[in-house]
Amino acid sequence: MTAAAPCVLVIDDEAQIRKFLDIGLRAEGYEVLLAANAAEGLALAATRSPDLVVLDIGLPDREGHEVLAELRQWSQVPVLMLSVRDSETEKVKALDAGANDYVTKPFGIQELMARLRVLLRSRPGEPDAPQRYDDGRLAIDLARREVTLDGQLLALTRKEYAVLAVLLRHAGRVVTQQQLLRDIWGATHTHDSHYLRIVVGKLRQKLGDDPASPRWLKTEPGVGYRFISGN
Template sequence: MALSTKVLVIEDDVHIRRLLRAALQRAGHVAVEAGTAREGLSLLDIEKPDAVLLDLGLPDRDGIELIQPIKTRSTATLLVVSAREDVAEKVAALDLGADDYLTKPFDTDELLARIRTALRHRLASSADRELVTVGEIEIDLVHRRVRRAGEEVHLSPKEYELLAELARRPDRVISHTQLLQVVWGPAHATRVDYLRIVVRNLRQKLEADPARPALIQNEPGVGYRLRTTS
């Protein structure tokens, strides 16, 4: 990125904060650190960061409770970085508005890539998002058309609606519940089997190798992601 971006790290472990600060500074970001939830919310208002890395295990407040206040008070991209591996925690974080979720221990290069991707999509104009291109796949969100290598692909209404929902927030995991509520309605919010059928059909029509999907990726037990980066 041409301009430095400011990243607020809300993490109580001083060693992890140092690791993140070094990685962020090496990538050209400005790192701001907070060791508690209270300090994190204060710095959110003062520093106005472009992105927030949020740990869930904070000493004064559960980090999951900070997601909505952060999203309400800031336009910053929010990535949860936590040692909690429970699927329900990941789903809750995403449903509350987190843009991504990484489990500790993590690879710093992957973390930096996630930050770059999330910021790029956040800064993109709405016009840019009207046409989402991934390799030879083009998803036209205005005219509700999908092309593969220039040829129009026929999708059922549910297939298109699911793909479009993923395309509106590319590279972000969308939870099963969110997808089901948008595409099928609240009454079907637990029917994950509906999702699996439609995703399988989309992969058959869009993936170069449906058995090894690169476009529509599964986060086990959590949701799906439209992958636009390698």
């Protein structure tokens, strides 16, 4: 029996964007629901239970941030935010409010599809994130708390390992600085981003990962970090 195609709800007031995404998503085999405003979008989310929501921040009847906040009261469906606003503040606000990813308009359809595939793989109800990563060079075993590079065991500090483990568990998705600081250092350290920069810098040195051309750890400037998998 063939599994049902994932259903993607697009909430965007721009007709051209809705048409562009409708064509692109259907070409990739997705079922698509379209809404031109917040009221339509929330109604479809409640009645059709989509597997993923693409949500524009600038809607005519309500801000996308408000829609996200209401949606998060009763659903953990993955949400990818769209916006012409590319400021770091906007991105952090969306991600900290419960968005799973953020894409700035204009965007390429292939990048968007790649982001959606990552979110669909990690949606609620799916198996837990893998306990092991191995791309032939870097191997991370979360169960054993071991990290090897080219077959050599890396000596990571507790904080370096913790950062790497959190990023791996959210592979392909951006994790905000505040989330990392809260999860690893505690709620009183959410503004101590210099701690995080130091740890990530040392982690990159041990991995031999060039920040200008990252293989594993990508910086999202002013927002957070993303573990790159599948290269």
